[in-house]
Amino acid sequence: MAMVKVASTSDVEPEEAMRVVMTTSAGTQVPVAVVRDSDGSWHAIGDTCSHGNYSLSEGEIEDGTLECWKHGSAFDIRTGKPNALPAVNPVPVFAIDIDGTDVLVDVDTTL
Numbered sequence: 053m054a055m056v057k058v059a060s061t062s063d064v065e066p067e068e069a070m071r072v073v074m075t076t077s078a079g080t081q082v083p084v085a086v087v088r089d090s091d092g093s094w095h096a097i098g099d100t101c102s103h104g105n106y107s108l109s110e111g112e113i114e115d116g117t118l119e120c121w122k123h124g125s126a127f128d129i130r131t132g133k134p135n136a137l138p139a140v141n142p143v144p145v146f147a148i149d150i151d152g153t154d155v156l157v158d159v160d161t162t163l
Contacts, residue, residue: 055149055156055158056157057156058155058156058157059086060155061153061154063155064087064155065088066090066092067089067090068087068088068113069087069110069113069118070085070086071084071085071099071107071109072084072086074157075159076160083099083100083107084096084097084146084159085107085109086155086157087113087129088113089113089115089129090114090115091115094148094150095129095130096146096148097129097132097145098132098143098145100143101127101143102134102139102140103123103125103138103140106120108120116129116130117135119136120139125137127142127143129145130145132144145162146161147162
């Protein structure tokens with residue numbers, strides 16, 4: 053699958069995330085958190101906490117970390133790896149690109 057526009061850069065402020073649901077080339081729906089870190093960098097990670105079925109895009113973002121709002125698990129938005137319990141499993145990280153004002157994500161390409 054190629055990159056797909058999911059948002060405009062004006063849709064997500066620094067230290068915010070937005071949930072989008074995308075479809076893989078195999079037809080599977082994938083919830084994605086499009087994250088803009090405090091330094092302005094963009095990331096796309098799986099939007100479901102690996103500890104429980106909660107949306108990560110509703111959590112707090114700071115200095116490369118997205119914290120699940122429900123139980124406090126924190127994930128590195130660059131790698132998807134948890135860096136705070138209770139989560140022990142990573143979430144997927146997807147390819148993301150900014151083209152002008154378009155935010156593009158490819159859910160068939162994990163990093």
